[in-house]
Amino acid sequence: MKNFKNKVVAITGAGSGIGKATAIEFAKHGAKLAVNDYKIENLAELIAELKRMGIAYYAEAFDVSDKNAMEQFAENVKKNLGSTDVIMNNAGIAPMGANFLNEPIEYFEKMMNINFWGVVYGTRSFTPQLLENNKEAAIINISSLFGLVGNHGHVSYASAKFAVRGFNESIAFELHKTNVTVHSVHPGGIKTNIGLVANDGTKMNLELGDKFHSAYLKTTPETMAKSIIKGVQKKKFRIVDGERALEAYIGILLLPFNMIKKIMIKDSYKKGLKEVMEKDLFIKAK
Numbered sequence: 001m002k003n004f005k006n007k008v009v010a011i012t013g014a015g016s017g018i019g020k021a022t023a024i025e026f027a028k029h030g031a032k033l034a035v036n037d038y039k040i041e042n043l044a045e046l047i048a049e050l051k052r053m054g055i056a057y058y059a060e061a062f063d064v065s066d067k068n069a070m071e072q073f074a075e076n077v078k079k080n081l082g083s084t085d086v087i088m089n090n091a092g093i094a095p096m097g098a099n100f101l102n103e104p105i106e107y108f109e110k111m112m113n114i115n116f117w118g119v120v121y122g123t124r125s126f127t128p129q130l131l132e133n134n135k136e137a138a139i140i141n142i143s144s145l146f147g148l149v150g151n152h153g154h155v156s157y158a159s160a161k162f163a164v165r166g167f168n169e170s171i172a173f174e175l176h177k178t179n180v181t182v183h184s185v186h187p188g189g190i191k192t193n194i195g196l197v198a199n200d201g202t203k204m205n206l207e208l209g210d211k212f213h214s215a216y217l218k219t220t221p222e223t224m225a226k227s228i229i230k231g232v233q234k235k236k237f238r239i240v241d242g243e244r245a246l247e248a249y250i251g252i253l254l255l256p257f258n259m260i261k262k263i264m265i266k267d268s269y270k271k272g273l274k275e276v277m278e279k280d281l282f283i284k285a286k
């Protein structure tokens with residue numbers, strides 16, 4: 001899909017970071033935008049920008065882990081803007097910065113509900129519109145660098161992101177004979193709000209979060225947004241960009257896991273994360 005003029009692009013989690021930057025980038029290409037976030041106030045800045053640009057838009061606040069709300073959103077987008085051409089399932093939460101035994105299992109479940117099931121519901125609700133009239137259309141599902149390799153403190157996150165990757169690869173097989181392209185996006189460290197805010201007040205390990213963020217979240221969301229759009233235009237299945245993403249991806253393809261693990265741990269230590277990483281290592285929180 002090369003041209004987005006007057007195409008209907010739906011993006012979840014568009015209130016911040018990669019989702020917001022990609023919405024603005026699509027708007028610059030002349031697309032109509034359907035945007036979602038958890039709370040309507042999260043979308044205020046984006047809506048103001050779309051209005052300023054004179055872009056047709058539709059905005060709806062709901063939690064992407066609510067299956068019925070997602071189905072309703074897809075119907076509402078069609079009613080308000082027309083049949084959807086691009087769905088980008090982007091909404092996601094960060095790991096809370098705890099090791100596996102310290103992360104409440106409820107948070108793990110929530111992680112799967114938002115970061116995995118949110119993607120499944122979005123893809124399922126919008127794909128019938130994408131398939132209409134055999135038009136050119138695209139599914140953009142955001143996984144992560146941690147959908148390619150695991151990491152310390154990322155057990156639930158990597159589980160959800162690996163699941164998204166498997167989902168993306170499998171639907172790409174099923175849609176092979178259609179005009180719908182599937183794009184599995186694996187950003188490295190992108191400088192966004194992820195991990196600094198938990199949308200429901202979940203207590204995050206801000207010490208690890210802050211250190212991890214300042215060490216690795218370097219690439220701007222605008223750079224990632226441009227890379228996503230270019231990837232869609234080039235029909236690239238895997239879109240890998242952002243701090244550490246490409247080198248990690250090449251490493252994963254070429255090296256045995258134990259070697260990658262060693263390199264990543266050494267790198268985290270060099271970044272000053274050793275102490276905070278080892279603090280709650282497999283000690284059950286009281």
Ligand SMILES: NC(=O)c1ccc[n+]([C@@H]2O[C@H](COP(=O)([O-])OP(=O)(O)OC[C@H]3O[C@@H](n4cnc5c(N)ncnc54)[C@H](O)[C@@H]3O)[C@@H](O)[C@H]2O)c1
Pocket residue numbers: 012013014015016017018019036037038039042062063064065090091092093094114142143144145186187188189190191192193194195199217221
């Ligand atoms: N920032 C990174 O380094 C990075 C790296 C790899 C992958 N990602 C992925 O990119 C996506 C976007 O993250 P970001 O870095 O832009 O973070 P962000 O926090 O800046 O933006 C995420 C947006 O999603 C919204 N959101 C969260 N839960 C939601 C829910 N249940 N329903 C609806 N909206 C919800 C948030 O309110 C927020 O506006 C996520 O899936 C994330 O896992 C980010």
